[in-house]
Amino acid sequence: MSTANGDPERAIDGIISVAHLLEEPRLARLYTYILCNEDVTIDEITESMEIPRTTVYSDTGSLVELGVLTRDETQKTHTYTAVPITLTAALDGDEYTVTPTLIEAIGRAPNDQDLSLLIEKHGISKLAGALTYVIPYVEGGMTERLAARELDLHPAFGIAVLHALREVVLDMREHDPYFEQIRNARERPHGESEEST
Amino acid sequence: MEESQRQNAVWIADSGLFIACGRQQNGKYIALARFATTNGITFLIPQRIHNELGGAPETSTPGQTPVNSAIDAGWVAVADRIDYTTPAVATVMDDVRRYIANVSNRPEDQIEKADTALAGVAVQRLARGEVSSVTVITTDTDAGAGIKRAVEAAGFEGQISVIDGFEFIDTIT
Secondary structure, three states: OOOOOOOHHHHHHHHHHHHHHHHOHHHHHHHHHHHHHOOEOHHHHHHHHOOOHHHHHHHHHHHHHHOOEEEEOOOOOOEEEEOOOOEEEEEOOEEEEEOHHHHHHHHHHHHOHHHHHHHHHHOHHHHHHHHHHHHHHHHOOOOHHHHHHHOOOOHHHHHHHHHHHHHHHHHHOOOOOOHHHOOOOOOOOOOOOOOOO | OOHHHHHHEEEEEOHHHHHHHHOOOOOHHHHHHHHHHHOOOOEEEOHHHHHHHHOOOOOOOHHHOOHHHHHHHOOEEEOOOOOOOOOOHHHHHHHHHHHHHHHHOOOHHHOOHHHHHHHHHHHHHHHOOOOOEEEEEEOOHHHHHHHHHHHHHHHHOOOEEEEEHHHHHHHHO
């Protein structure tokens, strides 16, 4: 439901939901799994994600509560569908649009040594920044070393991060309905106006 | 592969090949070593790339990729210093820099030297007549395209091929 000015309550709820997903890789991974597979049952999730059933129950419950999953209770076996989310954060002229592709990258980090090292050393914001370089890296228009340099990462480590996120982009571009909204660093370098430290 | 071809060809590898093979350990690096040893190939890496692979954080993939043991085992070798007085070397490296700057929408002075070094090592071997053909393997599509174009423009059309590192790994694993 939306009014002419949009629904402010829904916007605030959205910020809180996305923040939860960004901070909790397990929820992020579950969310994008359901987004990519649609209409899945608890049994299917338990089996393919190899997560204990009780965890799947509790996590799907959390995601339904956050409003990013819907539960279809019309059949005997309930099924879950993800609500595609996009959230544009604008702060004093700095802007970023979070889409399911970033959520997927967060979800993969615990099982990927390069992504987890990136987040551990530089935070989720660096992961989000790196994603803006992977778009032109995959589509053409950005080299590995130029991306690493602008992200202020050691070149070889930067290449490893690009490789990790390349897989995310290749897997998500057909499932993320807001993929086109991800910023492209070819047009404007990440953190252009900020002092690089 | 013909024996004559093998002797007259040189394979030059970019950092991305080793990193892609080392990521998420699943035997890709072993497959790369096997490919090199069974085909009698030594992957040549520019000095800059050797330095680059050596300085990565310890817990990252490149920090754990054993390039030095591959050098000891003989299937990777570090190229001699690039001799800028060799005809075509400086021109080709400038061309690569210009190409990457243009395609990436950035000023030329921001282009990293390791990308141009791959082209420098390739064209130096060709210009000196040490080899008749060069194969560059990179996971960087734009850098690869720039290297191929610049080396061909220097008069070595048909003597350079660029292989996509990701596709290459798929074929050997």
